Amino acid sequence: MHKKRVIANWKMNGSQTEIVAMLSALQKDNKLLNQIEVSLCPPAVFLSSMKNLCASLPISWGAQNVSDQEDGALTGEISAKMLVEVGCRYALVGHSERRLYYGEDNEWVARKWLAARSKDLIPVLCVGESLAQREQGDTLSVVKEQLNAVLERTHSTQFAHTVIAYEPVWAIGTGLTPTQNEILEVHMALREHLVKQYDKALSQTVALLYGGSVKGENAAQLLNLENVDGGLIGGASLKYDTFAPILRALV
Numbered sequence: 001m002h003k004k005r006v007i008a009n010w011k012m013n014g015s016q017t018e019i020v021a022m023l024s025a026l027q028k029d030n031k032l033l034n035q036i037e038v039s040l041c042p043p044a045v046f047l048s049s050m051k052n053l054c055a056s057l058p059i060s061w062g063a064q065n066v067s068d069q070e071d072g073a074l075t076g077e078i079s080a081k082m083l084v085e086v087g088c089r090y091a092l093v094g095h096s097e098r099r100l101y102y103g104e105d106n107e108w109v110a111r112k113w114l115a116a117r118s119k120d121l122i123p124v125l126c127v128g129e130s131l132a133q134r135e136q137g138d139t140l141s142v143v144k145e146q147l148n149a150v151l152e153r154t155h156s157t158q159f160a161h162t163v164i165a166y167e168p169v170w171a172i173g174t175g176l177t178p179t180q181n182e183i184l185e186v187h188m189a190l191r192e193h194l195v196k197q198y199d200k201a202l203s204q205t206v207a208l209l210y211g212g213s214v215k216g217e218n219a220a221q222l223l224n225l226e227n228v229d230g231g232l233i234g235g236a237s238l239k240y241d242t243f244a245p246i247l248r249a250l251v
């Protein structure tokens, strides 16, 4: 069994002051933080201050995005090596907002995944279906295709100990969530897919997170299911008062 992981995705929200406020509030939950692996993904401009801010806390941090290239004339991009330099543990890749608003397709996401992994970041591969795809019964084929784009380009030792986040697009920021059975079905399919691709032992090293409208009220139901190793939390992770109940639901 993995320690449960909770990754807070702040998206384009928050400020330095709010990060400091969150960390000092979490400080009093040190016991909780030792039982759950908590990671914060603030906007990229704040990443370089995380090392100092988290010095006395068992909290890691990560980037919301990473370039697929190592370096060069690529205005606005941030490389995996730079993220490692500021102490990042994780890099989200293929979040549905990036796929949807910035045109990231499966191949591009796979290149980002490889760029992150090659520099010892743990990629958090986000997969998930749209509402139309769910209604057409395509959920499992969509998430497997998103996963296969990476699996085709990697090998078992690279894929071990990484993270996949199942985030149905229609559940992100909407207050809607899948039923427990729907989450169980997708997570089991992802795990079995990894068993088929590699083997059971390797599949168990991969953490499968659920994300999409998780809050204190539903965290216990959604994140304690079989094959669910934790959560990727957006809106509810921005304030301690809404974030802490999610952590408490997991111990």
Ligand code: PGA
Binding pocket: 009, 167, 171, 172, 173, 174, 211, 212, 213, 214, 232, 233, 234, 235, 236
């Ligand atoms: P949400 O976002 O918790 O606000 O639905 C989750 C995510 O996009 O990672």
